Amino acid sequence: MLRERRFIRLWCGTTASGLATWALPFVLGLAVLDRTLTAAGLGIVLATRTVGFLVAVPISGVLADRYSRRAVVLWAGLAAALATPFIVLGLGRSVLLMAVAAAVVGAGQGACRPAFQALTAEVVDGERRQQANAAMTLAVRVTTLVAPAGTALLAAVLDAWWLLVGTGLLWAVAALLPPRGLPGPERAAERARFFREFGEGVREARRHPWFLAGLGALAAVIFTGYSATGVALPLVSRDRYGTEAVLAAALTAYTLGALAGAVLVARWKPRAKGWAALTGLALYGFAPLSLLLPVHPAVVFAAYALAGLGIEVFNVPWFTATQREVEPRLLARVSSLDFLVSYGLAPVGLAFLAPAIDAFGWEPVLAVCALVCFLAPAVAAAVPSSRDFSRGGRS
Template identity: 30%
Template sequence: MIGPLRERAFLRLWIAGFISEIGDWMLLVALPVFVYQLTGSAAATATTFVVALLPSLLLSPVAGVLADRWDRRRLMLGVSLVQAAALLPLLAVHDAGDLVLINVVMVAHAGLAILFEPAKNALLPTLVKPDQVAAANGLIGLNSNLARLIGASLGGVLLGFSGLAGVLLADVVSFLLAALLLLRPFRAGTVKREHPPVFRAWLEGLREIRDRGPLRVMLGVVGLMAVSQGIFVVLFVVFVTDRLGGGEAEIGVLRGVQAVGGVLGGLLVGVLARRLRAGRLLGLALLVFGLISAIGWNGPYVTMAPAFYLVLFAVIGAPGVIAGVGMMSVLQLHTADETRGRVLGSFFSLNDGFQALGMMLAGVLVVPLGLTVMLNVQAGLYALAGLVALRRWWREKPGDAALPPVLTTEAALDADQSVNKAY
């Protein structure tokens, strides 16, 4: 886990992401609570986040093309600055009549964020050695969970004490600090890029997904994960407030405490990746995640003790971050650098589309089917995604300890069959 941190370019990227994600988690936790308090409606809460996902469906493929065409560091720097400014209109929100303004700002914010992610994840494998990619992704996962631990807890507390304005200002400051760390150029990761037409470049990324066995399987896995996550985003607030009788602080703490397990998961990834290849690691982590989720959602039938849910939500963070690392490693390691941004952009678009579907299903079906049924469906979808991954990658050789090297375009055409067998 220490190896990638010796690369100064990766270290700066890592710290910038940590600061930015603290602010993001504050807003991610506070905004659904704020909307639910304004409206008292799970459907209205779902609508806000579905609307925010719509630009991602359109922009993700374009974002991937831009990540392969432009300097990725400069793209992330510019996006961070614009994101800070884009949040400021939310300071004018005061009541339910301002939901339109919330939706407009969320659309803009989500559109900018989708420009950032393909660039960041496409840049990462160029900043570290190929055998350090999983460890670097583990550090990103560790980073995210430390940010969640701090940001989610602060988000609930700040919303209670200072309202949405305090949360927004903190998020703006986090974007500006991250931008400062991205000012200096990276010595690594700079390559000469071609500039094909946008549509043709996008099609090249789709062809790469079609032609790579591991990427085809990941279409189904990511789709199932995204629907499940969409259901969770909407119904977690309802579960804590209506089933557990909690408020802003409890929501923030339970979201934040997941980072405790996530930190452990991030630290374990470097070890696990040398014993399990990325696909198998992903499948096992998703199965464990689904099982623990089911225990939590059905917990109120047995106990309402706060300590039980604190421990449970802390534990679930470990398989969560391990699954995320496994997913990203499969995608990064089986895509050539010159098309990696486009491939990741297409997967982000898929993720957002199915996450929007999950949100809509949660908002529409929670009343007729009931909260417990929908939450158990959410857990079951994660487990199903794990089974799909394990079906594809279970028969791997015990001696295959390390992750495969990053494939070039030429090598990928010749090695596709052998890679499929290895996975």
């Protein structure tokens, strides 16, 4: 499967989009260091990119089900590629221009996600999708390591302008490289309105109790556990251990754990796939728990590695089950719900957690976060169809 030309093209296109996505914040961070961009300007640009992402995800879900998934990837990637030079033009001159261009780049990123998810189901047959999804998520995790390191190395010989141009070229690759999908389901001759079509996706999601339960558990973990990583980990690293090295090492351990999880789940097929996936999701609770207790830094690293492993043990079966169980003509719309909830709650959780820590201290807040991370997947597992992530009881 990994040697098939069509899948290699899809994998490379997805990887290019991941590299461009992860590299942009680091390039802009370098611009802050050389005083070409202010810290406030950086926050505005990244915030507008997130807004563009969240707006585009549901729209893309409808368009990718209405038209060709390959065409949506093409136009979304080209939009991000063509908008990137305007970030370059605005650097040091106009934060407003950078923010508008970043919103378009974020929209391109958001539009690609459900389209890539649905395109994977068209390019890869059902028996090999778990391996394909593991390879996709492996690419995402590798980019989280390669993009920052590669950006730092290139920064020694190139300035921020050229690095930004490089992210635009990566988006062009992401747009042009993926293959055409297999013939999709027949589309209706008359096009319904956007909200009606998106509503079809919502109704399809509601037909699958395991999907709603799993999405609720994922949302709870992201709102609490992910936010604890974003807000509490830097504070604990500084105030308890007196060094930022704990922050860097914990995040690296998380990524390495996720890589190990992707490799594991590429071959591992437990009998109760859903329960195994939800157990993996619950492992994220060890991350805030390790920050709560006065433990050696090595325990924190191990907890974050376990959380990273667990999130991929959840992600790969989750994506595979969605591709298997959801009606093909509605797959992009249902996938867009997944990305909208998971990515949309991340900034909301960050916004709530910081004031909560200021008001109550990090100990009670982290205790609640850990408890939610452990309990939410357990509640989801109580839904009967969650055992196999299958409404019809298929494994």
